[in-house]
Amino acid sequence: MVRQETVNACKEMLENRLQELKQALKDHFGVEMSYTKDAMGELSNYDNHPGDTATELFEREKDIALNDHLEQEMKDVQAALKRIEDGSFGICKKSGKPIPEERLLAMPTAETLVEYKPQRMTLHDRPAEEAVIHPRLEDLEGKDDEEDTEHNFYDGEDTLQELQAYGSSETPSDFVNTEKDYDYMAVNSDEETGGAQDIENFLIADINGKFDGVNEDHEKYEDYLEDADVKSILYDE
Numbered sequence: 001m002v003r004q005e006t007v008n009a010c011k012e013m014l015e016n017r018l019q020e021l022k023q024a025l026k027d028h029f030g031v032e033m034s035y036t037k038d039a040m041g042e043l044s045n046y047d048n049h050p051g052d053t054a055t056e057l058f059e060r061e062k063d064i065a066l067n068d069h070l071e072q073e074m075k076d077v078q079a080a081l082k083r084i085e086d087g088s089f090g091i092c093k094k095s096g097k098p099i100p101e102e103r104l105l106a107m108p109t110a111e112t113l114v115e116y117k118p119q120r121m122t123l124h125d126r127p128a129e130e131a132v133i134h135p136r137l138e139d140l141e142g143k144d145d146e147e148d149t150e151h152n153f154y155d156g157e158d159t160l161q162e163l164q165a166y167g168s169s170e171t172p173s174d175f176v177n178t179e180k181d182y183d184y185m186a187v188n189s190d191e192e193t194g195g196a197q198d199i200e201n202f203l204i205a206d207i208n209g210k211f212d213g214v215n216e217d218h219e220k221y222e223d224y225l226e227d228a229d230v231k232s233i234l235y236d237e
Contacts, residue, residue: 002090010108021074076109
C-alpha cells in the first residue's frame, strides 16, 4: 500500500496543479474571440498578405490545441483527486497491484503500472504521395546526372521558371542589381529561349516561318562588338 505521507504529497501537487490549470484555462487562450477582429486586431483580411494570414491562422490552431491539452490534463488531475478521496489512489486499474511510490511522485495522475500504461504509436512512415513526387524527372526514370549527360530533362527548375513567368511577389528592390525590372524577376529570366544556337536568337520569322530580318538584340550585339573591337563572340574566326 501507498504510505499516507506519499498520498499527502501527491495530493498537494495535484491541488497546486489544478489551480494552475484553472488559471491558464480562464480565458481559454482567447479561442472564444472572433478570428479576425478580436484575436488579430484587424477589421478585415482583405488587404493582408496570405502569408501573414496563414501565420495568424496557425497561431489560433496552436492555441486551440494547447487549450484542449490542458482541459484533458485537468480532467486527469480531478480524477486523481477523486481516487484519493475514495481510497483507490495508487492502485493499478488494470492489475489491481500497488503503483510504486516513485511513479506516483513523478506522475501523480498515473492510473496504472508502467507496463500497463497506454501505448503511444509513433509513425515513422512517410506520406504516400512522396513515393511519386520527386524533384527531378531523372529520379522517375531511374537515371543519374553523372551517368546520363546526353539528354535534357524537364526538372523542378524548369517548372519554377514557367510559374515565375506569370508573376511572383519579388520586386526589383529585392535584388542588388538595380537595373532589373519586373520582366526579369524569374530565375534565369535572361536566358535565351526558342533557339538551339545563339545566332538563332537574332533571327525573326514571319507567320509562314520565313526569314524576316533580325531583332533588336542583333543591334545590341553589333554595338557590343564595336565597343569591344572584336568580330564575333559566337565563332573563333
